[in-house]
Amino acid sequence: MRISITGGGGFLGRRLADALLADNRVERILLADVVPIAAPPADSRVVPWVGDLCGAGAADAIVAGADVVFHLAAVLSGQAESEFDAGMRVNIDATRGLLDAARAGGRCPRFVFTSSLAVFGPPMPDVVTDDTAAHPQSSYGAQKAVGELLVADYSRRQFVDGRVLRLPTVCVRPGRPNAAASSFVSGIIREPLRGEEAVCPVPAGQELWLSSPLAAVANLAHAAFLPPEALGSRRIVNAPGITVSVAQMIAALGAVAGPQAAARVTFGENPSVRRIVSSWPARFDVGRAVALGFVRDSSFEALVRGFLDDEEAARRVRGA
Amino acid sequence: MRISITGGGGFLGRRLADALLADNRVERILLADVVPIAAPPADSRVVPWVGDLCGAGAADAIVAGADVVFHLAAVLSGQAESEFDAGMRVNIDATRGLLDAARAGGRCPRFVFTSSLAVFGPPMPDVVTDDTAAHPQSSYGAQKAVGELLVADYSRRQFVDGRVLRLPTVCVRPGRPNAAASSFVSGIIREPLRGEEAVCPVPAGQELWLSSPLAAVANLAHAAFLPPEALGSRRIVNAPGITVSVAQMIAALGAVAGPQAAARVTFGENPSVRRIVSSWPARFDVGRAVALGFVRDSSFEALVRGFLDDEEAARRVRGA
Numbered sequence: 001m002r003i004s005i006t007g008g009g010g011f012l013g014r015r016l017a018d019a020l021l022a023d024n025r026v027e028r029i030l031l032a033d034v035v036p037i038a039a040p041p042a043d044s045r046v047v048p049w050v051g052d053l054c055g056a057g058a059a060d061a062i063v064a065g066a067d068v069v070f071h072l073a074a075v076l077s078g079q080a081e082s083e084f085d086a087g088m089r090v091n092i093d094a095t096r097g098l099l100d101a102a103r104a105g106g107r108c109p110r111f112v113f114t115s116s117l118a119v120f121g122p123p124m125p126d127v128v129t130d131d132t133a134a135h136p137q138s139s140y141g142a143q144k145a146v147g148e149l150l151v152a153d154y155s156r157r158q159f160v161d162g163r164v165l166r167l168p169t170v171c172v173r174p175g176r177p178n179a180a181a182s183s184f185v186s187g188i189i190r191e192p193l194r195g196e197e198a199v200c201p202v203p204a205g206q207e208l209w210l211s212s213p214l215a216a217v218a219n220l221a222h223a224a225f226l227p228p229e230a231l232g233s234r235r236i237v238n239a240p241g242i243t244v245s246v247a248q249m250i251a252a253l254g255a256v257a258g259p260q261a262a263a264r265v266t267f268g269e270n271p272s273v274r275r276i277v278s279s280w281p282a283r284f285d286v287g288r289a290v291a292l293g294f295v296r297d298s299s300f301e302a303l304v305r306g307f308l309d310d311e312e313a314a315r316r317v318r319g320a
Numbered sequence: 321m322r323i324s325i326t327g328g329g330g331f332l333g334r335r336l337a338d339a340l341l342a343d344n345r346v347e348r349i350l351l352a353d354v355v356p357i358a359a360p361p362a363d364s365r366v367v368p369w370v371g372d373l374c375g376a377g378a379a380d381a382i383v384a385g386a387d388v389v390f391h392l393a394a395v396l397s398g399q400a401e402s403e404f405d406a407g408m409r410v411n412i413d414a415t416r417g418l419l420d421a422a423r424a425g426g427r428c429p430r431f432v433f434t435s436s437l438a439v440f441g442p443p444m445p446d447v448v449t450d451d452t453a454a455h456p457q458s459s460y461g462a463q464k465a466v467g468e469l470l471v472a473d474y475s476r477r478q479f480v481d482g483r484v485l486r487l488p489t490v491c492v493r494p495g496r497p498n499a500a501a502s503s504f505v506s507g508i509i510r511e512p513l514r515g516e517e518a519v520c521p522v523p524a525g526q527e528l529w530l531s532s533p534l535a536a537v538a539n540l541a542h543a544a545f546l547p548p549e550a551l552g553s554r555r556i557v558n559a560p561g562i563t564v565s566v567a568q569m570i571a572a573l574g575a576v577a578g579p580q581a582a583a584r585v586t587f588g589e590n591p592s593v594r595r596i597v598s599s600w601p602a603r604f605d606v607g608r609a610v611a612l613g614f615v616r617d618s619s620f621e622a623l624v625r626g627f628l629d630d631e632e633a634a635r636r637v638r639g640a
Binding site: 084121122123124125130131132133134135136137139142143145146149150152153156157233234 | 404441442443444445450451452453454455456457459462463465466469470472473476477553554
C-alpha cells in the first residue's frame with residue numbers, strides 16, 4: 001500500500017506516519033509539506049516531498065500512484081480569519097487540486113480529508129449529530145465545509161473513495177502555540193506542566209469537544225481502512241471526542257500534576273478567540289462513528305497522562 | 321439603485337428584470353448573459369452585457385457600481401451531472417469570481433444567490449427545515465451548496481451583504497425543455513396544454529416542491545430588499561413552495577384544461593432523472609421564510625391558470 005500525507009511534517013501528519021509505518025502492508029509513505037520536515041522517520045519507506053501544494057505539478061506528484069491520500073495540510077482557524085486569501089488558497093484550492101489530480105489519475109484512491117467541528121455554529125441543537133447543518137462562523141470552518149462537499153461529490157462520482165473526518169479540538173499538542181484559535185486548549189495544560197504561566201482567553205465554563213492526538217491519529221487511520229460500503233453515501237463523520245469544560249481541564253491538570261500546576265492558569269479574555277471558540281459545539285451524538293469503530297479517550301485526566309508519557313518517551317529518544 | 325443580474329437572459333432573470341423595472345427607485349439594470357439577450361426590455365435603464373462570466377474582467381464589469389447583484393446564472397442539474405467541469409466552472413468558480421470582485425470593490429453590495437432544494441438528499445427528515453444538513457446527491461446540488469457557504473462567509477466578513485434563496489422547482493416554464501433534471505415538471509403541463517403528448521419520467525406518486533415563476537421572482541426581489549438585520553447570521557433561506565405529487569399535477573391539468581389534456585401525459589421511466597429527482601425533498605417547514613415575508617402559491621391549479629394567463633399575455637404582446 002502506497003500512502004501520501006499532506007501536512008506530513010505537521011504534528012498529526014508526522015504521528016500518523018509513525019503509526020502507519022508500524023503496518024507492514026505499507027510500502028511507501030510520501031510525506032508532503034511546505035517546509036522541509038525536521039527529522040523525518042528513519043524508515044526507507046518514507047519519501048519526503050517539499051513544496052507548495054498549489055504549485056504547478058504538486059497535486060499530481062502527491063497523488064500519483066497513491067492508494068491512500070491523507071489530506072491534513074491546512075491554514076488553521078486563527079490564520080484563516082486574519083489572512084483570508086491564504087485560507088481560501090490552501091483550504092479550498094489545494095483540496096480541489098488534489099481531488100482533480102486523483103480524478104485525472106483514474107485510480108479512485110482513498111482520500112481522507114480532515115475537517116473540523118468548526119463547520120458548526122449557532123444556531124445549533126444542544127447535541128450535534130451527523131445530520132446537523134453546517135453553519136460555520138469562521139472562514140476556516142466555511143472553507144472546511146466546502147472541502148467536505150467537494151470530497152463527498154467527488155466520491156459520489158467515483159473520482160475518489162473519500163472519507164471526511166471532522167476532528168474535535170486535538171490536545172495536548174506538544175511544542176509551542178500555533179495559528180489555531182484553539183491553541184490555548186493545549187497551552188493551558190502544556191505550559192503549566194513545564195512550570196510556566198498560561199493565560200486562558202475564554203471563561204472557565206466554556207465547554208470543548210476534545211480528542212487526544214492518539215485517538216485522532218487512530219481515527220484517521222481507521223477512516224482510511226473502512227470499507228466503502230460501511231460509509232455508503234454518507235462520507236462525512238463526526239469523530240468521537242469528550243466534552244470537557246475549561247474548569248474540568250484545570251481540575252484534571254491539578255489531579256495529575258498538583259495544585260501548583262493548576263494555579264499557573266490565569267484568565268484574560270481575548271474577545272476574538274472567545275467569539276470563534278464559543279461558536280463551536282461541545283456536545284455530539286457520535287453513535288454512528290462509534291458503531292463504525294472510531295475511538296475516543298476515556299477521560300481528560302487520561303489524556304493529560306498520555307501527553308506526559310509522550311513527552312517522556314520523546315525525551316528518552318532525544319537522550320538515546 | 322443600480323442592479324446587475326447574471327443569467328439575465330434566462331427565464332427567471334428576464335422576468336426579474338421586468339419586475340424590478342416597475343420600481344422607480346431602480347436606476348439601471350445590467351442584464352448579463354453568455355449569449356445576446358433576445359428582445360431585452362425596451363427601457364433605457366437596461367444595459368445588456370454579453371460574455372463568459374469566468375472571462376477576464378467579467379466579474380468586475382458586472383459587479384462594478386452595483387448596489388444589488390442577483391447571481392442567477394448556473395449550469396443546471398442535468399448538465400452539471402453530464403459535464404462535470406462546466407458545472408464546477410460556472411456554479412463555483414463564477415460565483416467566487418463575483419464575490420471576489422465585490423470584495424475588491426469594497427462597497428459590500430447586496431448579493432442574492434439562487435440555490436436549490438437539490439442541496440438536500442437522503443437520508444433526510446420527512447420535513448426539511450433551515451437546520452437540515454445539506455447532503456447533495458448531484459453535482460449541481462453540491463456546487464450550489466459550496467456557493468451557499470461562500471456567500472455566507474463573504475457576508476460574515478462583510479465583503480457582501482448576501483442572501484441565499486433555495487428555490488423550489490420552478491414551473492410551469494414556457495418554451496422548450498432545458499438541461500435541468502426537473503425539466504419534465506413543466507413539460508407534463510405545458511406540452512398537453514399545447515395539444516402535445518408528454519412523457520413523465522418519474523412515477524405518479526413522486527412528490528415535488530414547486531413554485532410558480534411569479535412567486536419565485538417575487539421572492540428573489542424580496543430577498544434583495546430585506547434589511548440585513550432581519551437575516552442576521554442566517555443568510556440561507558428555504559423559499560416557500562407547495563408540495564404536489566405528479567398525480568395531483570395531472571389532476572389539476574385536467575381540472576383546468578379538461579380530461580383530454582390530462583390524457584396526453586404518459587409514463588416512461590428515465591432512471592437517471594428518477595434517481596436525481598427522488599433524492600430531492602418535497603416537504604419543508606418554511607415558517608421562518610414566511611415570517612420574513614416570502615410568498616407561496618395558493619394551489620397547483622392556480623399555478624397552472626397563472627401560466628395560461630402569462631401565455632395569453634405574451635400572445636397579445638406579440639400580436640400588438
